[in-house]
Amino acid sequence: MSQTIHFPFPTSSSSSSSLLTPFTSNPSWTLLPIGTKCLAQSKAFVHFQYQPTIWDARFVESLKTDYLPKTDMELLMKEKEKQVKGMLKKVSKPLEKLELIDVIQSLGISYLFEEEICKILENMYHDDDQKMNDNLYATSLRFRLLRQYGFHETQDIFDEFRHAKGGFKESITGNVKGILSLFEAAHLLSDGESILSEAIVFTRTHLLDNLSKSNSNINVNMANPIRRSLETPSHWRVQRSETRLFIEAYESHKTMNPLLLKLAKLSFNTAQAQHEMELRRISRWWKSIGITKNLNFARDRLVECFVSNIGCCWEPRYERCRIWLTKLLSFALVIDDIYDVYGSLEELELFTDAIDRWDCNAMEKLPHYMKICFLALYNTVNEMAFVILREQQFDILPYLTKSLSNSVNAMLTEAKWCHKGYIPTFEEYQRNGSVSSVGFVFLMAAFFATNQNINDGVLHAFESNHPLLYSSCLVCRLSNDLATSSAEIRRGEVASSIYCYMQEKNVSENDAREHVKGLIMEMWKEMNGFMFESSPFDRSFVDIVLNFSRTSLFMYQYGDGLGAEHSKSIEHVLSLIVNPIPIDEPTHKNSS
Template sequence: MSKQKLQYACHRMALPLYPVVSQPFFLAYKAKQKLPQIIVKPNTRYYPSIKCADKNNGSHENIALPIYQPTIWTHNFIEALDVNFPINSREKVKELDKKAMQLNFDYENGGLSILQLLEQIDDIERLGLDYRFQNNIRRALNIITSVNENNIGHEEKERSLHAASLRFRLLRKHGYNVSQDFLLRFKDSQGGFMRCLETDVKGLLSLYEASYLSFEWERDLHEAKLFATKHLLKLKCQENEAREDINHALELPSYRRMLRLQARWYIDAYSKRKDANMLLLELATLDYNMVQSELKKELQEVSKWWKNIGLASKLSFARDRLVECFFWSVGVIFEPQYNFCRVELTKVYTLITVIDDIYDVYGSLDELVMFTDAVKRWDINAVKHMPEYLQLSFRTLYNTIIEIGSKTSIAQGEDIIPVLVRVWGELLEAFLLEAKWTHNKYIPTLQDYMDNAWRSVAGVVILTHGYFLINQEIKKDVVENLEKYDDLLKWSSVIYRLCNDLATSTDEIARGKTANAISCYMHENSVCEEVAREYIKFLIDKAWGEMIKARVAYFQESTDPFIDMAINLARISHCVYQYGDEHGAPDARAKERVLSVIVDPIPIKDN
């Protein structure tokens, strides 16, 4: 093992995941090598002599400023989108849905085998149809939990690893408290996994997917992940029909994927299967296109709002990312009944993006202090003597929050505006602290950074707005009920932050920002960027474990859509930042994803 790998292995074994109250974050190991010099690579987003604020004296003069690429999605393009979904297709969806409701979800009365039932549920969920079958799926899972898992799959011995792993994954995904002990029957007398499993492609894929729903202390599942990954890597190099499935799984496990992108991919993959249920396939295809047509209408609605407020044209230093923000909203919650939530969340996302750029690249420290104070006091008169760009930003934020708060408060009978103002104030305080660190050229410890950074990533703001927007039918204790989801708010935000930092650290270092998980860990532990990146990925895995633990703890509230919304925020974070900063610097891959989810329908094959 190389020295760097040995150092990283020591980290993985010894260091706890923050936040830990009883001891400092990093205790076990300090690398001896010096911090390597950070070399800034050329980036086409950076140009000299652009007007911006001098952070030292508050004036706006010619100094280097990052210039973000312009949006590729014009208002005219959005307005020209074909939003029509043919009436005959809509009627066909109703017809297919009615037939699909007759699908057999029964096990006890001579219906499907447990394995068939598990696979049917898995197909429905991956096809993006689970929102239509929620009650059926819940009843079926309740039945499955009552069946002795040792009996599952024995009628088809070669598929038993697949059946047992699939059972575990689906139950834990839905919050059931299931044990990892199912793995014991697949181990030999020496405690390792049986050699006969090494070529069981279907079993390995199911085991691999199940291992990503483990808790931190479940050693057998961690060993299963290593075992499955090792042998899937070998198998994908061989000629076999499962190569595409293997590559897709190894790229990112299904539990961490954005739901709409996963559905689009799976519809295509499912159509190639000989055992595909043609009723489900046709329904999934038409349903995808129908939902997409509604998304186009919502995008057109929010595009008019974005054009009318004029932030993009008046604040040229900030990112114009309306469509990307809408893509985030779709990733957080896609179901058609939450159209109002998506529109309003997109407004929140765009304001977060613009205000983040004010704190990151444009505003002077004095201006940022005044702006933060004005938002915390929610005093529109406090911005009268501020620069015009801050007045415009405050007015837009003020009007948007009042509009959202008023609509939801009327529906719920409880004033939620103070809650929205509070989370915005906390977000701007977190922005301000990072601006001060940059101003003072201070690099905090990773623990100190993360104590602030899981808030500065704005996950709490997004999810708080989302909670009220999707729970408008709740008439009692709506504010108090939000508090019970603190763990979901925190851990989804941690994953969001760490995924963001993996993608944006190079650009942030280039523009002088000192606080980033990568740079903080490099500085504190005197390690190179590669080691720091591996450690941050390790922390992402641990945060997912905490998220899954919270999901199981909230089993009694399992039908609350907010739980899935919080998990979806972590999923869309992986999607947007997996190959770079597709929010700040969207590339061809980002464009293709937007097209496939929002713009281009799935072609319908003629019978």
């Protein structure tokens, strides 16, 4: 039976007292006579295997598109880009500038106009005459966009809408568009920003109240966006998925601009065509290394891995990053299943030693299936390191292998907990779980793959598990636990954040889940601060880290998205990889 639960919003007294995004916990495995798993308390064994993929190599090879990058299409996009740049220069009113930037961003084409958008927002940030303090909608939109682009707009900008003694004015509750805008803006809060925490609770309460009233100020067109925001704030959603939804909705919007719509469709479809080509390359590589044939107990989720990495970095310039992360995530699932499902404790210790040593001679004592996995991983990671050494004259291999070693040692620790029946403290689980999630490996690989500036500060940040990285990895681990812990407990995997907190605090599973969801909110506050505060990382990489967190939330929001295909994960693949957006004449035109 599935469980539907929700994320909390922070309140002034507690970060875990209200409800938000649904998570569904469903088993993604079937009972079959293959593999063993220790049930720590009973010392019994359970046999199970993951479902086979529905997206096999034949499916991937069948993908065809009419939007392959061609000279005529590139010229058409360049022409449209030039026209949009002209639009950005012509707009003079502050609110119109903000709304145009917001639409461009929602349509997924802001990457084409980064310089122009940043210049406009920088001018607005330094110009007090453009603050529009009496307009809740405009003030909230301005606040959100400035923070998204790295400008530290303070929460005090909302004082105009609060009483002198504190608390938001009830008079703004009838402005549904304004309080929805404030609700979304407030989710870019950082640690200690109590006004924004209060704003989330205040706006959520009144948005729910308006939805429940038949005579409210909400029209039909606003009701659905409000419900979606209450389910998951836009700041937490996977942006690439949101782009597709927005393009389809924007086509029939009364303020639709045909130029923006056409450019957005061309951009989406040409990027999708590039993604299809990349996926075919990765699929052929995956088949050639023989992992699925030799380790058929493990998850084969190559397509889902690739789609999740589109969520992290979809832009055309990040081709290498998508390919690297897909390879590493595919390996991570297999290795996770070796440690969680199939390997004996003795085998796991040998495999961990081989990763620690990063030496082919360490393979001698491994069973055949582990030899296949280790050598394939060894060759793949070494090839990545060679590419960066050749291009940037820097050897990243010691950093990647150390991060991999940390991850498998954390997995081994969890396997030992299981075999010994040991239940760690919640804090102990968090520290280990953030590393066993393999998130640090992904983020490090993403950093090197996107040609970021390599310096001592960055290298130290990776070695010390910088708070930005740690928070994102913990969101990944806790999101996984929320979706899979019930099934894992039934399988004997007692070491999950939910179970550890239940045992340590002697509380119900529901109370433990609420605490974990509150912790996820705290991690978002931590990460948000690095959008506009000093850090060793460039903003482009901070965006990738945030996208990694968003993807983690999405993959586990409706179940174990990397365990078994479900309707939402299938829909995700179809919308981002398989089906282009039709480019027909829009149903409504506005030439202005």
